[in-house]
Amino acid sequence: MNPINPDSKLELLHRQQPARKRRGKLGTWTLAAVLMGVTAWNTHVIFERYGTARAMEAPRPTARVTPEPENDAAPPTAFSLPPSRPHQPVPAPLHRQGEETGTATASVVDHAANHDPSVRAPGDRYAAVAYRVVAARLQKNQTVAEALSKAGLAPEQTQEIVAAMRGVFDFRRARPGDAFRVKLSPEGEVLFFDYERSPTQGWYARRDAGRLWGFRRAINEERQVAHVTGTLRTSLYEAMEAIGESPALAVMLAEVLAWDIDFYRDPQRGDRFQIIVEKYFHKGRFLRYGEILAAEYDGAPGTYRVFRYESEDGRVAYYDADGRSAQKALLKAPMKLVRITSGYGKRRHPILGYTKMHRGVDYGAPIGTPVMAVGDGTVIQAGYAGPNGNLVGIRHANGYSTWYAHLSKILVRRGQRVHQKDYIGKVGSTGRSTGPHLHYAVKKDGVHVNPLTLKLPPRRPLSRAEMPRFRKTIATWQRWMDSGDLRLAAARATE
Template sequence: MIFNTFIGLKLKKIITQISVFIASITIFFLLIDKNSDKNDKNIEDSEIIYNKNEFNDKLIKKRVRQTAPVIKIKVKSGDTLEKILINSGFENEEIVKLIKETKKKFDPKNLIIGKEITIKYQETDKKSVNSIFIPLEFNKNFYLQKIDNKYVAEISSKKTQIRLVRKKGFISDSLYLSGLRAGVNNKAINEMISIFSFSVDFQRDIWRNDNFEIFYEEEFIKYEKSRKNLGKILFASLDLQSLGSLKLFRFESEKGGIEFFDENGKSAKKLLMKTPIDGARLSSGFGMRKHPILGYNVKHRGVDFAAPTGTPIYAAGDGIIEKKGWNGAYGKYIRIRHANNFKTAYAHLSKFNKLPSGRVKQGKIIGFVGTTGRSTGPHLHYEILKNGKRINPQKLKLPSGRKLKGQELQSFIEQKNVIYRKMDNLGVY
């Protein structure tokens, strides 16, 4: 009985609670319904009125804009904004003002070939610019607009995102072409070649079926994945039959410098470069390295890099240009004096690069490939001299560059491990 009463009480309590709950919910929904009803009506009503006026207004404005004449011009080599405006028939006085305003944001001579410039203008008594739109590098656009008879220029940039790219492959002809075929960004391969140019002779040390790997960041604009920008190269490796396995890791020091080091913290940079030329433009190395005139022999005393006329030639190391000019069978010739009694010489150039003084920095362009002097085709003849004697660059043991120590080595190892972890997480595409 006590038990029954207890249950009865509990049930009563529960039923009361449920009915209160249901009642409040019903009231709540009724209220909401009423409210939303009201709101809907309001929106509908106001929307109709609002639409009518605003829509027509906008349409009228749009019509004016649409009838405003537009010039679209694809930038050709040698074009400047000034040239384009003159050719489009705008008045000189206006062009001067436009160029002056443009210069506040960017150099109107630096247009990108192939991009399309849009000029909107009006033609009342004279032809006058309303706005100019110029696509710039990657995610940036230039926009100039006439507001209250004054020109206002601005540069806008679209938000970008970063993705990691890891690619591996065999070399079937050159690193450059094999990299492109593997889908590596062309700027990334160029950079990879240049960081390996200190220790690798890209004409003789790369053989068929050697391996490469590269890991880098790529910046892109959301929904516009075709527009890409090369970010950081984090890791690059070459597995060569001639030189073995070479791995290089990016290292950002606390001072903000960026350099590449091998697994043990030795700098990729050496006193002299083994490939003092744009390695991406070398003719395929295979077979070439067996060619007597292109290899090294006692009579030849140098190495040859076969590349198209005009390919840039770099100073192999820091130094002072001690000879520059015509030198008999060598044709147009440059010789640079470096530290440690080293000298390097470059022959058969098509032309010299204009340089401010006798001192050059490693990697600076000193001239261009040609076939001047006693030469059968465009190539660079490269000599290394030690204590005045020509030596075989292929056999040269160069003093190694900087080696990381202490705290720097510690932070390099940390960065290297982060790179390895990122690579593990990503796998290979």
């Protein structure tokens, strides 16, 4: 920072004096006082967002500059600056350049941490103790320890942070894009560590009684229940967007009704749906969806209405209004909202060139799309199988087995027990294949059957003893759905 020219300041001060004081020579003591004051008002530090600070160069005293507004909450009181001197202009910001270290972009900034009179320079009652903040974001294939090291932290500082967060956050679960911030004292002691994944997920460690203590950041969420209704024009995704909802809600609805509706094949234009879903907000900002408490679909596939219910023994499932389970032994499809490229039956083979029986259904999807087990069972095949490429086979109850071919990756092993909706592989184009897709087949007692027309009995219904509690639980949702109110409505949920 360039020092202020004493001669220029002297001239400034001289111009600002009343006319009667400008007559005559400036005395030696006046000149000394001016020169001693240069240092006191040459450099200042002000706070910005998250308690960070930037070094500021004081402007000419004839101009007053408005400081940058803060974008977030003010920093903690313990780190706020003392009042400015009387008649002293507010300094204009001069951004301090961040430092890029390795693959982690680290911003290093000096801060005014604590205005302790015991550490001020003699005769300077406005000097501040400086601390340093290092901020960075995790890059791909980078651990937190590597990012801390690249940002300039010593191994012992990194070890202290890891030890403080043990049992609070497992750094092995760190993801690219996660951000962290470390505040260091002038002696290099870690004062504060903040780790953020999203507005709703964060962890931190602070120094107290000579050591760092780790905590999970508390987020105050407001839970509401929304009644969402809509009509299909082209697809379920677009129907959700048309009523101001996220396509994520379309995926959730497809999962709830996955035992009865294949949402790529079955829906038609004009089909209607209703969803009663939890929504979570923080300070008026939507964060996420919770559970679907009730759902109805009325259209070409039929009319289905289901309710989420947690039984007295803690088991959660969806049931119709009479207590019959909506869940069946097998899902309608092994993937969510994907297109069918070839159905079950005779067809002209795209590679062999002649007509033959196609004993399964082909689902077109990008390579890497997750594939689910359609039901509980045991893996009986997991490996390469000639024209089928990477193949997984699962044996289910009552003589059923399902087969998943052309996978790019297999996620299970032979003999492994899997549950409905577990991921067992990823879509690929291995074996005799013309492009990325999943060949899905079902056998009953060793004979191929059409997966699209398969009818399966539901699981065990609720007991008679459970029915009064179930009816009481779903009564409010039934009234909402039976009201015929098609507007988007929200109401505070009763806990």
